[in-house]
Amino acid sequence: MAVLSKPVAVPKSGFSLIPVIDMSDPESKHALVKACEDFGFFKVINHGVSAELVSVLEHETVDFFSLPKSEKTQVAGYPLGYGNSKIGRNGDVGWVEYLLMNANLDSGSGPLFPSLLKSPGTFRNALEEYTTSVRKMTCDVLEKITDGLGIKPRNTLSKLVSDQNTDSILRLNHYPPCPLSNKKTNGGKNVIGFGEHTDPQIISVLRSNNTSGLQINLNDGSWISVPPDHTSFFFNVGDSLQVMTNGRFKSVRHRVLANCKKSRVSMIYFAGPSLTQRIAPLTCLIDNEDERLYEEFTWSEYKNSTYNSRLSDNRLQQFERK
Numbered sequence: 001m002a003v004l005s006k007p008v009a010v011p012k013s014g015f016s017l018i019p020v021i022d023m024s025d026p027e028s029k030h031a032l033v034k035a036c037e038d039f040g041f042f043k044v045i046n047h048g049v050s051a052e053l054v055s056v057l058e059h060e061t062v063d064f065f066s067l068p069k070s071e072k073t074q075v076a077g078y079p080l081g082y083g084n085s086k087i088g089r090n091g092d093v094g095w096v097e098y099l100l101m102n103a104n105l106d107s108g109s110g111p112l113f114p115s116l117l118k119s120p121g122t123f124r125n126a127l128e129e130y131t132t133s134v135r136k137m138t139c140d141v142l143e144k145i146t147d148g149l150g151i152k153p154r155n156t157l158s159k160l161v162s163d164q165n166t167d168s169i170l171r172l173n174h175y176p177p178c179p180l181s182n183k184k185t186n187g188g189k190n191v192i193g194f195g196e197h198t199d200p201q202i203i204s205v206l207r208s209n210n211t212s213g214l215q216i217n218l219n220d221g222s223w224i225s226v227p228p229d230h231t232s233f234f235f236n237v238g239d240s241l242q243v244m245t246n247g248r249f250k251s252v253r254h255r256v257l258a259n260c261k262k263s264r265v266s267m268i269y270f271a272g273p274s275l276t277q278r279i280a281p282l283t284c285l286i287d288n289e290d291e292r293l294y295e296e297f298t299w300s301e302y303k304n305s306t307y308n309s310r311l312s313d314n315r316l317q318q319f320e321r322k
């Protein structure tokens with residue numbers, strides 16, 4: 001891989017800043033709402049997703065990325081499939097290779113890459129079981145959030161992502177070690193693995209191995225590094241949830257820096273609604289029409305505009321009310 005991105009300065013650490021949500025704590029709904037308001041980002045523990053399941057999927061993922069390039073490129077595709085260095089179709093690049101799949105596994109366009117793998121059944125099963133379990137945890141989190149916001153019924157948000165037709169995605173990322181990252185020869189600067197962006201969906205759920213790299217952007221514009229924790233999940237608010245909460249929750253900007261020594265492997269579940277779902281501020285969260293910050297759009301409209309944008313663009317701007 002060539003060095004693709006402009007160098008960036010090393011930021012402060014976010015060790016003590018990042019909210020930790022204990023799903024076994026009945027009072028966690030308040031902490032969840034606060035985390036979504038303050039950061040649009042939080043870490044979840046006691047989540048109920050089996051460590052064994054996660055470990056099997058991680059092994060299968062590592063096996064996939066270890067295949068010869070010629071085999072991986074057989075499943076190259078856009079917007080779903082294998083990709084290397086190029087992100088999206090508008091010129092973004094990063095020190096990363098990835099596999100993008102539909103997470104609605106009943107749809108027939110799920111992980112259809114068995115012929116390439118040594119143990120296709122194991123990979124497919126791991127993907128299915130992982131997605132099912134992570135979707136369940138995501139619904140639990142969204143229900144707690146709804147409760148914390150005082151919205152009824154409890155499934156107002158979770159039903160958007162538990163539906164048969166949801167447009168959800170599973171992304172497997174591999175960031176190979178980048179010898180130039182943070183080296184004197186590169187002015188002590190880091191190479192970008194995945195450039196800064198917000199996620200367009202409702203909420204995203206990330207699990208990585210123990211290699212650092214993920215950073216989130218704070219309200220003051222500074223970046224903090226998220227200490228990796230392979231036993232936990234990291235959630236971030238997406239643009240659609242920012243709109244539904246009328247800007248009360250923040251869709252957090254985040255990025256990944258390449259590590260000079262270790263490979264980073266992450267799996268991200270992007271919980272999206274069905275294509276026809278209307279996205280607009282929830283009426284129960286606004287007192288009168290004048291408070292509405294966004295115009296209504298369908299997920300399909302937003303998705304189209306997303307795929308026509310660059311990674312770092314502010315995609316919500318065009319839907320802000322004048």
Ligand code: GA4
Pocket residue numbers: 079087088089090092100169171197198199200201270306307308309310311
């Ligand atoms: C960011 C969130 C998800 O990874 C993703 C990305 C998508 C892609 O990789 O194809 C996009 C990016 C993401 C937003 C802007 C466009 C589309 C790359 C890009 C430059 C799968 C998604 O849904 O939007």
